Amino acid sequence: MLLALGMAAVWLGTAAGSQGLQFGGSTGVDAVTQQILWDIRLPRSLGAWLGGALLGLAGAVAQGLFRNPLADPYLLGSASGASLGVGLCLSWWGASTWAMGSWLGLGLTGAAFVGAVLAVLLTLLLARGVEQTLRLLLAGVVVGVVLGAVTSLVSLLQPQVLQAMQGFMLGSTAFVSWSACLTLALVLAVCNVPALAFARVLDALTLGESTAQSLGVPLSWARMVLVVVIALATGAAVAHIGLVAFVGLAAPHLVRTLVRCTHAWRVILSALMGGALLVLADVMARVLFAPQELPVGVLTAVLGGGYLLWRMYRDADSRSGDGGRA
Amino acid sequence: MADRRCSMGRTLALVGLLVLVCHRPVLAVTVQDERQQPVHIPHAPQRIVSLLPSLTETVCALKQCDKLVGLDRYSNWPESLKSLPRVGGGLDPHIESIVALRPDLVLAAGSTRGADRLQALGLNVLRLEPRNHADAQRALRTVAQALHVSEADSERVWQNIQAGVQAAAQSLSPAARQQRVYFEVSPAPHGASASSFMGETLARMGVANILPASMGPFPQVNPEWVVQARPDVIMAGDSSRASLLKRPGWDRLKGMQGQRLCVFRPDESDMLVRAGPRMAEGARLMADCLNRSVAETHRPQGSVQPGASR
Numbered sequence: 001m002l003l004a005l006g007m008a009a010v011w012l013g014t015a016a017g018s019q020g021l022q023f024g025g026s027t028g029v030d031a032v033t034q035q036i037l038w039d040i041r042l043p044r045s046l047g048a049w050l051g052g053a054l055l056g057l058a059g060a061v062a063q064g065l066f067r068n069p070l071a072d073p074y075l076l077g078s079a080s081g082a083s084l085g086v087g088l089c090l091s092w093w094g095a096s097t098w099a100m101g102s103w104l105g106l107g108l109t110g111a112a113f114v115g116a117v118l119a120v121l122l123t124l125l126l127a128r129g130v131e132q133t134l135r136l137l138l139a140g141v142v143v144g145v146v147l148g149a150v151t152s153l154v155s156l157l158q159p160q161v162l163q164a165m166q167g168f169m170l171g172s173t174a175f176v177s178w179s180a181c182l183t184l185a186l187v188l189a190v191c192n193v194p195a196l197a198f199a200r201v202l203d204a205l206t207l208g209e210s211t212a213q214s215l216g217v218p219l220s221w222a223r224m225v226l227v228v229v230i231a232l233a234t235g236a237a238v239a240h241i242g243l244v245a246f247v248g249l250a251a252p253h254l255v256r257t258l259v260r261c262t263h264a265w266r267v268i269l270s271a272l273m274g275g276a277l278l279v280l281a282d283v284m285a286r287v288l289f290a291p292q293e294l295p296v297g298v299l300t301a302v303l304g305g306g307y308l309l310w311r312m313y314r315d316a317d318s319r320s321g322d323g324g325r326a
Numbered sequence: 327m328a329d330r331r332c333s334m335g336r337t338l339a340l341v342g343l344l345v346l347v348c349h350r351p352v353l354a355v356t357v358q359d360e361r362q363q364p365v366h367i368p369h370a371p372q373r374i375v376s377l378l379p380s381l382t383e384t385v386c387a388l389k390q391c392d393k394l395v396g397l398d399r400y401s402n403w404p405e406s407l408k409s410l411p412r413v414g415g416g417l418d419p420h421i422e423s424i425v426a427l428r429p430d431l432v433l434a435a436g437s438t439r440g441a442d443r444l445q446a447l448g449l450n451v452l453r454l455e456p457r458n459h460a461d462a463q464r465a466l467r468t469v470a471q472a473l474h475v476s477e478a479d480s481e482r483v484w485q486n487i488q489a490g491v492q493a494a495a496q497s498l499s500p501a502a503r504q505q506r507v508y509f510e511v512s513p514a515p516h517g518a519s520a521s522s523f524m525g526e527t528l529a530r531m532g533v534a535n536i537l538p539a540s541m542g543p544f545p546q547v548n549p550e551w552v553v554q555a556r557p558d559v560i561m562a563g564d565s566s567r568a569s570l571l572k573r574p575g576w577d578r579l580k581g582m583q584g585q586r587l588c589v590f591r592p593d594e595s596d597m598l599v600r601a602g603p604r605m606a607e608g609a610r611l612m613a614d615c616l617n618r619s620v621a622e623t624h625r626p627q628g629s630v631q632p633g634a635s636r
Contacts, residue, residue: 032425032426032428033426035425035447035448036422036425036426039447040421040422040425040447041422108439156546157542158542159512159514159516159544159546163417164417164438167417167418172418174418174419174420174421174440174443175421175439175440175442175443177443177446292414293414293418293420295418
């Protein structure tokens, strides 16, 4: 039932996305209108959905894995890693025409993905594996801060990349092509399998680490795989749509408030919810100030942040003192 | 008789057709973009979208303004372009709006995702990102080639610009030429070194810059270092106006006194920082500032007020 509802929301989002007109050229069905619909809006809406779904999935997995409702998919340093990748790519691009050629094959998207995955690897290295959750979290935060500082340093030394960097940090779905959609869909499919396979582990983890272990759950294995899932999902999403804030945090929360279920369902529903959220936000970003366009990341940060604050406020009201989960 | 007339008419028509065919100039050109990649332009572009102000100005300097159908939000010169549709900025172009304009040529900066996406959608994208005087010349030549403007015409445009820069340099009084300048581009503060576009303009006027080329084009400088370097004249954009007056130790700097501080209005800054065909106007602004600054020394020192720039 809820699944159907989620799907309906997604389809509504996609449909609205294709009709959020920015100009008056929709009357005749000519080649250009066709191209706008099929080659720009559709991949864009689909890309927004896929990216949101990846972030929602990664968020649900992260919150389950770290047993912390504050966990978000960028927790392991992928966001700052991606920024650094983009910053380095841009500054080299600007510095010499020679380096441009070699980077061209990789491009900004590739640089962001490589940066995100390397940052998570660095976090794993610092935390010496995935055995201790707390250590992993701490390493993730440290890597995030350090890489963020290095990114600032790069943009200070090369001020001409500052603007382009900012464009990336705000997140945008405007440049998503069909091939990007394909990549995102593949990653989503690949990430779904282990996330669902190990959802039972997340269920067991809610009872506490030692209980989970005594239940005979392959904990370290599952942790490793799930961390890789988070890295892959966020890396791919960040590379194609930039740093979109709060979708990964808000989607699992929304699901949790709407329905009580096992982690398998929660992961699926969070992915669907994330997708729907981002598509809706993207549509709003396009039509709010049409023909001007807002970077979708700004909108999700404002809306998602507002929503979370409101929920926290309401929770504190209804159950004063209970800091637990909804 | 009728037969002969008919065949004569046919011959005439044939000759006419031949003349028409031969008269059509060779249309397809291939130009090199910033990355040395060839860009093939099959016919003279009639619908151009420009995503960089300096390239917009270059198109207009070549008297091809009427071919422009869409601009980025920062292109603001010449005035006649005001009514053209805006298609976002260079970094966040509205892909849909650009495609809807059906351009046969898009002029864009080099390293943007938007340019990649537009190219992937089948548009003809020419990437140029003029950052200095040499780039500006190359961009002018390349755009002229792409727009099928004759080399002689584009050369004449360039010569005019150079004559303007030269005239600005010659207008400097000997005292003005002795001044050492600090040019601030943002209140961070980022300065313009000798290797930046503005630095090159200053150098061509024979004026010294306190920031050497070795620091990179736009180094972030320590305010203390500027105090130590003791610039005679400070030039800055409008965004620096408020923060300049508040910096500790700067109030006694020679370059902050009276007319020695030139804060340029945003529209003036555009001429100064855009590596395009208005570089002569930019040079003229700098020369006026320098001449004013030395004229000031003969009068009693004024209070610390940013001098109006005109």
